[in-house]
Amino acid sequence: MPSTRTDEPLVRVDGLVKSFGSTRAVRGASFSIAPGEIHALCGHNGAGKSTVVKMLSGQEIPDDGEIRIAGEVRDLRSRQAAQRSGVALVDQELSVVPALTVAENLMLGDLRVGWVNRRRSSGRRFRTLLDSLGLGDIGLDRRVSELSMGERQLIEIARALGQEARLVILDEPTATLSDVESDYVYAAVRNVAAAGCAVLFVSHRLGEVLGLCHNVTVMRDGAVVATTPVAELTIDSLIVQMLGEAPHRLDPRSGDDRGGDADVLTVSGLSVPGRVDAFDITLRAGQVCAVAGQLGSGASDVLRAIAGLVPAATAEVRVDGVAVRPGHPAASAGAGIAFVSNDRKAEGLFLDKPVSWNLLATRLPHVTRFGVINRRRWTATLAGLVELCGLDGRRAGHSVGSLSGGNQQKVFVGRCLGRDDVRVLLLDDPTRGVDVGGRAAIHALLRDAARRGMAVLFSSTELEELLDLADVVVTMHKGVVVQRHEGETAGAVLLREMTHGAATVAEVPR
Known part of the structure; x- marks a missing residue:
């Protein structure tokens, strides 16, 4: 220096x-x-x-x-x-x-x-x-x-x-x-x-x-x-x-109360060259798990790889015991995996399309017949999703780009939850760019998904979000899992592992 x-x-x-x-x-x-x-x-x-x-x-x-x-x-x-x-x-x-x-x-x-x-x-x-x-x-x-x-x-x-x-x-x-x-x-x-x-x-x-x-x-x-x-x-x-002097603590809610002991998602040996090394996880029905790490930790890469969006990834992924072909988004979606990207504008929403169209984009086979919209089914399905997401039904005809960031994210998450076949919900930094009110609403959606028996896996850099929402927190640093926390854990411990890994010496040579 x-x-x-x-x-x-x-x-x-x-x-x-x-x-x-x-x-x-x-x-x-x-x-x-x-x-x-x-x-x-x-x-x-x-x-x-x-x-x-x-x-x-x-x-x-x-x-x-x-x-x-x-x-x-x-x-x-x-x-x-x-x-x-x-x-x-x-x-x-x-x-x-x-x-x-x-x-x-x-x-x-x-x-x-x-x-x-x-x-x-x-x-x-x-x-x-x-x-x-x-x-x-x-x-x-x-x-x-x-x-x-x-x-x-x-x-x-x-x-x-x-x-x-x-x-x-x-x-x-x-x-x-x-x-x-x-x-x-x-x-x-x-x-x-x-x-x-x-x-x-x-x-x-x-x-x-x-x-x-x-x-x-x-x-x-x-x-x-x-x-x-x-x-x-x-x-x-x-x-x-x-x-501050009084950090919050992780006080997990039992996943068993919401879905039982069945393993829904099993990931073994997930690796992404130069990004992630040997990530393993098993999630039960009704369990909410967070992968916690700062930008570049590999947390985002883990979710994208499970969703089949990283062709270079290697892993053994199973949903309800059935193997899923890695590196193929269609195979992951077909196995019941839904993914919410951290960039809703570029990878999630059709900003110039109405809210209704965005919510029902994955439900078109259900609300159409021979390519023609069944208005009764369209209206009933849309009403259910609007209520689930806590949206204003009067704005269903407005472009989704005109909504606040929080409401846009609710549309994105709601579209995934609207699928009948979802078993695993993956969310990459789900409340990024969302205000406090919108964050609480999205957290409620994820808890509801867990109560319905889905396995929920999300990444986050937000300590309060990790402590408030997750049953299990897996911390990552520089592509490597530091620790799995399932039990009372101080927020300071999570932050230390996210920012510094397991090492106890300074990372930068003087």
């Missing part, structure tokens, strides 16, 4: 406030970052970290408070304004353009000179950037579409580091990277800080936070609760700051 730093802040955040409707997302957040400092921003999901990042990068305008860079108050009302003020962002969502070359992607967003001049003069600088991130073998004229997801993430990081910014914000930059790729990122971040830049590092991986950063600011419920030098922290003390 760099040792020559000044105490005078390069970046100062003072009293930032941001509300969305009646929800106060950030409550007077304040912290500062010195030149050469790598400063971590930590907190459980919903703590307000993402909103602070968006205000610093010009994606959201604060309701109150100020941001100072190099001693000057900055009005960061757009991404362009933030970039002109010296802010570079590596976001969780990749913004590289697959159809463009590596060099063209590295030039995107560079406001300093014209496109033609940059293309002529930047080759050597780009080459140096790629070498520093272990991408020396990748040609500048190569299409990004030909690269792996890890390589694309590193191209995104290279673009931000090449902007010669005063503040570099990295939001979960290593979540989808291998250990080797992550090591290149750590080295590059240290080099940027050593050159006098301020770095804001957002991560759920607490080991890398303590191994890489100088200071840690922790947020909880929208407020900054502590800023502490890493030398004074351990994994456990950092978790206490993130959760």
Whole structure:
């Protein structure tokens, strides 16, 4: 870690406030970052970290408070304004353009000179950037579409580091990277800080936070609760700051009361190259199980593989004792497996179609005869699904894209529950982007599915959701199962395993 730093802040955040409707997302957040400092921003999901990042990068305008860079108050009302003020962002969502070359992607967003001049003069600088991130073998004229997801993430990081910014914000930059790729990122971040830049590092991986950063600011419920030098922290003390003094506990409800002892889903030896290693699970009828892990843990890959959506996956999957052919979505669906993706807009809903059409999309054989809709069956089936989902029947003719995120998700889940043959319900981060009211409604739908004898398996990064909903929690970290919890378990234990795995030492070499 760099040792020559000044105490005078390069970046100062003072009293930032941001509300969305009646929800106060950030409550007077304040912290500062010195030149050469790598400063971590930590907190459980919903703590307000993402909103602070968006205000610093010009994606959201604060309701109150100020941001100072190099001693000057900055009005960061757009991404362009933030970039002109010296802010570079590596976001969780990749913004590289697959159809463009590596060099063209590295030039995107560079406001300093014209496109033609940059293309002529930047080759050597780009080459140096790629070498520093272990991408020396990748040609500048190569299409990004030909690269792996890890390589694309590193191209995104290279673009931000090449902007010669005063503040570099990295939001979960290593979540989808291998250990080797992550090591290149750590080295590059240290080099940027050593050159006098301020770095804001957002991560759920607490080991890398303590191994890489100088200071840690922790947020909880929208407020900054502590800023502490890493030398004074351990994994456990950092978790206490993130959760408070009284973490909830997993107090599982018995699946036997809702469905019996029959094994519905059995998965053995599930592996996805580079993503998941030897995942096993057995679920009974009426049981609700969570696979808990942060982005890149492999939890999402497990669900997609069981649903047949990962051709490279190997596994033995059985539903009610009958083998299911891996890597084939139709075979999984035919065996009674329903899957709710974490991206309802891209992989779940027909946004321009009515709510009614979306709900009944899997029930068309039941409500049609010789290709003609039976209006009586259509109306009766739709009424039942609308009631099940708790939707407003008057909006059944509206496009599903006009609904709130919570109601869209209820439509997605309800469509799966409307199938007569579902035995296993898989949900990948089912309440992502859903407000508190919508979350409670979706949880009620899942409990109802369990009472009807389905086996429910969902992934989540939300500690409260894990504790409130699951009978069993399987924690994952870097593609490996850490522990299975079926009994009273402290929330702090789950969070530690999700963010740090089973290891007890820092993940990042100093």
